[in-house]
Amino acid sequence: MIRKIWDKVMNREVISYLIFGVLTTLVNWVVYWIMVREAIDYRAATAAAWVVSVLFAFIVNKIFVFQSYDLHLRIVRKEIVSFTACRAASGVxxxxxxxxxxxxxxxxEYVSKILVSVVVVVANYVFSKVFIFQKSEEKPL
Incomplete structure (x- = not known):
């Protein structure tokens, strides 16, 4: 039974999401760390780190994780708006x-950042899977 659950949960999409989620989290942490080190308030550092990591995350999630290759303006616009709205919710x-x-x-603040990051990564996967990226039959050029 545990094996069935493991096989269902651990697929290409989840594994790539975890890999790129770690990279996105690292982008977030590096920006945060640099700003806090420069004596910027943790709230401003959190906001700036979020903006940079959202830009990175959209690109890698669209292409590598959810393999949403449709580049029609209508689809990309929908994905960007949905992605930004969901990331705004997780940013708040x-x-x-x-x-x-x-x-x-x-x-x-660093222990807090680690704990919060775990919660945010899980929430963002659910948002992306359920609300944002639709599978496309088109493959990349």
């Missing part, structure tokens, strides 16, 4: 969770 979730953990619970 990230900011709220960071404020709760750092400001209210007085947790270390």
């Amino acid at each position: 979730m990230e900011m709220v969770l960071m404020v709760i953990m750092v400001s209210w619970l007085k947790m270390d």
